[in-house]
Amino acid sequence: xxxxxxxSSSRIRDLLTQGEVHVxxxxxxxxxxVDGVITHGDGRxxxxxxxxxxxxxxxxxxxxxxxxxxxxxxxxxxxxxRLPSVTSIGVRPTFEDQPVLPRIEAHILDLPDxxxxxxxxxxxxxxxxxxPELRFPNAQAxxxxxxxxxxxxxxxxxxxx
Numbered sequence: 450x451x452x453x454x455x456x457s458s459s460r461i462r463d464l465l466t467q468g469e470v471h472v473x474x475x476x477x478x479x480x481x482x483v484d485g486v487i488t489h490g491d492g493r494x495x496x497x498x499x500x501x502x503x504x505x506x507x508x509x510x511x512x513x514x515x516x517x518x519x520x521x522x523x524x525x526x527x528x529x530x531r532l533p534s535v536t537s538i539g540v541r542p543t544f545e546d547q548p549v550l551p552r553i554e555a556h557i558l559d560l561p562d563x564x565x566x567x568x569x570x571x572x573x574x575x576x577x578x579x580x581p582e583l584r585f586p587n588a589q590a591x592x593x594x595x596x597x598x599x600x601x602x603x604x605x606x607x608x609x610x
Contacts, residue, residue: 488503515582540582
């Protein structure tokens with residue numbers, strides 16, 4: 450029973466590693482988040498029709514386990530802007546055959562215009578684990594799944610602020 454379980458940092462880390470971000474949030478009393486900076490990627494998301502913000506996070510900050518998440522991203526600056534997003538954490542198995550460093554890539558929904566986001570500090574709040582990271586047979590299968598991930602995330606956001 451979750452309510453009788455001791456809240457420990459190792460328990461929180463285990464939950465995050467398993468993608469159980471909503472359980473970790475219940476225990477923490479707030480959503481788990483990472484702060485980072487938007488960096489240049491290779492443009493693959495843009496070429497698929499789903500541009501992503503590649504987020505560099507300090508090594509000492511634990512990112513949740515590999516997978517796709519419903520997230521809120523806050524673009525920090527003179528005025529913080531909080532927007533819904535769908536975030537991938539992992540190694541992009543559909544495109545990478547060789548081992549690569551894991552990436553955190555957020556597709557920002559409802560982004561006004563196309564602002565220059567590079568080097569912008571951000572906060573990424575994890576709302577819900579959607580699915581594990583998968584290898585797709587081709588780009589179209591991935592695009593179809595991304596559309597479903599966005600639709601599911603919009604359903605989550607309709608009940609979450």
